Structures are given as C-alpha cells and as structure tokens.
Amino acid sequence: xxxxxxxxxxxxxxxxxxxxxxxxxxxxxxxxxxxxxxxxxxxxxxxxxxxxxxxxxxxxxxxxxxxxxxxxxxxxxxxxxxxxxxxxxxxxxxxxxxxxxxxxxxxxxxxxxxxxxxxxxxxxxxxxxxxxxxxxxxxxxxxxxxxxxxxxxxxxxxxxxxxxxxxxxxxxxxxxxxxxxxxxxxxxxxxxxxxxxxxxxxxxxxxxxxxxxxxxxxxxxxxxxxxxxxxxxxxxxxxxxxx
Numbered sequence: 001x002x003x004x005x006x007x008x009x010x011x012x013x014x015x016x017x018x019x020x021x022x023x024x025x026x027x028x029x030x031x032x033x034x035x036x037x038x039x040x041x042x043x044x045x046x047x048x049x050x051x052x053x054x055x056x057x058x059x060x061x062x063x064x065x066x067x068x069x070x071x072x073x074x075x076x077x078x079x080x081x082x083x084x085x086x087x088x089x090x091x092x093x094x095x096x097x098x099x100x101x102x103x104x105x106x107x108x109x110x111x112x113x114x115x116x117x118x119x120x121x122x123x124x125x126x127x128x129x130x131x132x133x134x135x136x137x138x139x140x141x142x143x144x145x146x147x148x149x150x151x152x153x154x155x156x157x158x159x160x161x162x163x164x165x166x167x168x169x170x171x172x173x174x175x176x177x178x179x180x181x182x183x184x185x186x187x188x189x190x191x192x193x194x195x196x197x198x199x200x201x202x203x204x205x206x207x208x209x210x211x212x213x214x215x216x217x218x219x220x221x222x223x224x225x226x227x228x229x230x231x232x233x234x235x236x237x238x239x240x241x242x243x
Contacts, residue, residue: 009058015171016057017230029103035171036096079137082139085144086147100164116188119184122188123214125154127153134160176214
C-alpha cells in the first residue's frame with residue numbers, strides 16, 4: 001500500500017462525513033480532537049493534527065501502526081495517537097474511535113453528577129465512566145493503556161476536565177454515541193440549573209428506549225440524515241439544512 005487512495009474509499013468518505021457532522025454538532029474547538037478507524041488488526045487511519053473538523057477532506061488521514069509509526073499519508077500525526085492505539089489494542093470489538101471536546105460533556109465531566117436519562121439521548125450511554133487519573137492530554141502509551149483499562153466496556157468515556165471518547169463497531173454508530181452523550185449532558189445540566197426537582201427515565205424503560213431509538217436500523221437512518229445535512233451545509237455557504 002503506497003497511498004491513502006488505495007485504502008477503502010468508502011471508509012475515507014465516511015470519516016470525512018463524520019468529521020463534518022461533529023463540527024455541525026458543536027464538537028469543534030481550538031484543539032478539535034481526532035477520529036480514527038481500524039483498517040487491520042495492527043493499523044488504523046487517524047485524522048491529521050491541526051485541522052478543524054469542518055476542514056476535513058478524504059486526504060487528511062494518516063495510516064499508522066499501533067506503535068504510532070507512519071505508514072502512509074502526509075501531515076502531522078496527532079500527539080494523542082496513544083489514546084487511540086491503546087484502546088484498539090484492548091478493545092477488539094472497536095473499529096472506530098472519536099476523541100473530541102464538546103462543551104457540555106466537558107462541563108459535566110468536571111462535576112460529580114451521575115448521568116441520568118432526562119431525555120432519550122442518555123439511554124444508550126448510561127454506563128459512561130470517568131477517567132480521572134489525569135486531566136492532561138494522553139500523549140504516551142502508559143497513560144493510554146490506563147485509559148484503556150478503565151474503558152473495558154461501554155461506548156463512551158469522560159476524560160476529566162478534558163473531553164470524551166466514543167467507540168463503536170462502525171463510523172455511524174460511533175458518531176451517534178458522541179452526539180447523544182453531548183446532548184444528554186447538555187439537557188441534564190440545563191435541568192440542574194433550574195433549581196427544581198426534575199424527572200428522568202427509570203427501570204426497564206431505559207433499556208427499551210435504547211433498543212428502539214438507537215437500534216441498528218435507526219442509527220443507519222440517522223447517519224443518512226447527518227450526511228444530507230453535511231452536504232446541504234457545505235454546498236450552500238453554511239445555510240442550515242431544512243428539508
């Protein structure tokens with residue numbers, strides 16, 4: 001393999017759509033984060049550093065091995081590559097990983113609040129844990145391994161005072177978990193700010209909602225919508241998508 005173009009074109013296209021969807025969903029900041037995808041057991045594609053989510057193209061991905069060595073592609077390898085590679089080593093069920101810094105999730109992760117399903121969004125991410133060994137960026141394999149140890153199950157993780165990690169079997173699924181975690185944090189923080197009691201989904205309904213609202217077919221349809229939204233926004237000078 002001598003060029004990025006030789007890698008599955010659909011994967012590159014979907015990683016680009018996913019990156020731009022994260023921009024539209026408010027995950028953009030000065031240090032945007034990364035999205036990566038498992039190509040083989042020992043190699044991943046990762047979005048290059050110093051790039052806004054909205055700027056991402058299919059040429060902005062680098063193929064690296066799980067020790068961080070560049071195999072194919074140009075640009076700066078993100079310094080947080082160990083966050084990705086150590087989780088891929090530990091989680092054989094993971095094919096895609098997102099690390100981003102969405103504002104409400106960062107605020108929620110800085111509190112001692114327990115995530116509650118105030119809206120549907122929280123139902124598939126109720127088991128989100130918090131990694132609090134450090135608030136710093138994860139730029140070495142030792143810390144990356146400790147993150148992976150704390151993330152042995154589930155699809156989302158808070159990095160205390162830092163951001164989130166979302167993982168999944170596919171790119172659409174992983175995008176979904178990153179979006180719903182941010183929405184869940186946003187609405188719960190809003191409910192907390194009203195200084196009045198509020199209700200939330202409890203018991204068996206949590207699992208029922210998660211299965212129905214975030215099942216495989218539903219996520220596939222959400223993904224089609226997100227792609228339509230990206231196409232409209234970036235083809236019409238930033239005009240919001242209205243069907």
